[in-house]
Structures are given as C-alpha cells and as structure tokens.
Amino acid sequence: MxxxxxxxxxxxxxxxxxxxxxxxxxxxxxxxxxxxxxxxxxxxxxxxxxxxxxxxxxxxxxxxxxxxxxxxxxxxxxxxxxxxxxxxxxxxxxxxxxxxxxxxxxxxxxxxxxFGAKACETREEVRRQIVPLLAQNEAIHREYNPDLEYSQDPTSGIAFKWQRNMRQRIIPNNRRILAHLDVNRDLATKEEQYAIELFRQHILDLEAKHYTSDLVAGAALPYPTAISDIMS
Structure with a gap:
C-alpha cells in the first residue's frame, strides 16, 4: 500500500x-x-x-x-x-x-x-446510542484483557479469546461509537472533541496492530477514558 x-x-x-x-x-x-x-x-x-x-x-x-x-x-x-x-x-x-x-x-x-449512525437532537440521545457498545467492550475487557494474570497461561485459551474478541467485537464496536460521535460532533464540548480525536487515533493504532500484519505498528495510544462518560 x-x-x-x-x-x-x-x-x-x-x-x-x-x-x-x-x-x-x-x-x-x-x-x-x-x-x-x-x-x-x-x-x-x-x-x-x-x-x-x-x-x-x-x-x-x-x-x-x-x-x-x-x-x-x-x-x-x-x-x-x-x-x-x-x-x-x-x-x-x-x-x-x-x-x-x-x-x-x-x-x-x-x-x-x-453502523447505524444518525444525527441526534440531544446529547442524551447520542449517549443512548453508544452506551450498549461501551458496556459490551467493558465486559470483554474485564474478562479477557491481557493484563489478567491467567491470560498468560497458554493452556487457558484467554489470549486467543482476547484476540478474537478484539477483532470481532471491540474494534467494530469502537468504529460504531466513533461513527455516532462524528455525526453528532456539534453536540460535543471542546474537551470532548479532543477526546474524540484521541479515540480515533486509539482505534487506528488497534486496527494497525490487529488487522494489518504487514504494517509495523508500535504501541497503541491508550484508550481515552473520557470516552466512557462522553455526552453524559
């Protein structure tokens, strides 16, 4: 490419x-x-x-x-x-x-x-669109994230489950969340717009790491925690 x-x-x-x-x-x-x-x-x-x-x-x-x-x-x-x-x-x-x-x-x-992204009239409506996606990602992270001690056990299958869920659930969910936020960017505060851009880069880094094996990917930008409460 x-x-x-x-x-x-x-x-x-x-x-x-x-x-x-x-x-x-x-x-x-x-x-x-x-x-x-x-x-x-x-x-x-x-x-x-x-x-x-x-x-x-x-x-x-x-x-x-x-x-x-x-x-x-x-x-x-x-x-x-x-x-x-x-x-x-x-x-x-x-x-x-x-x-x-x-x-x-x-x-x-x-x-x-x-991704089902549509322009909303209120911040509360945007929040309702993204909360289920955020909740699913959080549940997956709690159960399978690579920082868990037992995930290092090659016989546990946790590492495989984490990689699978990252590709099939977390990254697609992140894309849907970002699509909702982009369409409704005018409802976000200046600080939230900055968090959205950090979130975008976080997604790009994850995709480079998990989808494009022929591209050299460094450490992913950390997940911006402000996204978890955005549009609250």
Missing part, C-alpha cells in the same frame, strides 16, 4: 486512516471489491493508495498550486483496488477530481449508515 513519492507520500498514520475509512473495500462505488484476499497460506491486502490530484505535476489530474505535503494528505488520497487505481490514472479525463472526491465522501456515508 506504499507510494514512494517523497513528501507527496502519506505517512503511516494516514495509511491507517485510509484503510479505516475504506472499511476494507474499494472506494469506487461501482466496484466495492474487498481489499483483503485469502490465499492458501495467508491473508493479504491488495489496496492501493491513489492520489486525487497527482503526486507530481506531470501526473493525472495535475495538482496545480498544491504543496507536496498537501498532495500526501488524507484529503487528497483514496483507497482503491489495483484495477480501479489503474483506470482512473490512465483515463483522467473520465475521472475528474470532483467525481473521485464524491466517491470517497459517499463511501464514508455508506459506512456510517452500516
């Missing part, structure tokens, strides 16, 4: 954010092919980072006055399958930047729709 274009290349956090925003699918609405493929021996990702405005002046959809750093920012990038990436760059007149940006925006809205 790399793109060796100097300063026009995304940094590691931007790569994680692009993967998360895609939900694991090509962001071309006429494609939506899975970006993870299973072989006989492993599971690999085939996603490619495409520039909306080109990384260099001679590329498709010239960047004009954009700096090289701006060309490598999240807002100028989209995650596509290899075929769609090739098509939009070989036929740029048929795929202007406005259309590609619309793909990306609509894809995010569809992901939010899958």
């Amino acid at each position: 790399g793109c060796p274009r100097g300063k026009a290349s995304p940094d590691q956090n931007t790569k994680y954010e692009l993967f998360s925003a895609s939900g694991g699918f090509c962001q071309n609405p006429n494609c939506n092919e899975p970006l993870f493929v299973s072989t006989d021996t492993k599971r690999i990702h085939i996603g490619e980072i495409a520039h909306v405005f080109a990384a260099n002046e001679a590329g498709p959809r010239p960047p004009g006055a954009m700096s090289r750093e701006e060309r490598g920012n999240f807002d100028n990038l989209i995650l596509l399958c290899p075929i769609c990436h090739t098509i939009i760059d070989k036929a740029p007149a048929d795929y202007p930047e406005t259309e590609i940006l619309t793909w990306k925006r609509n894809h995010r809205e569809r992901i939010n729709g899958l």
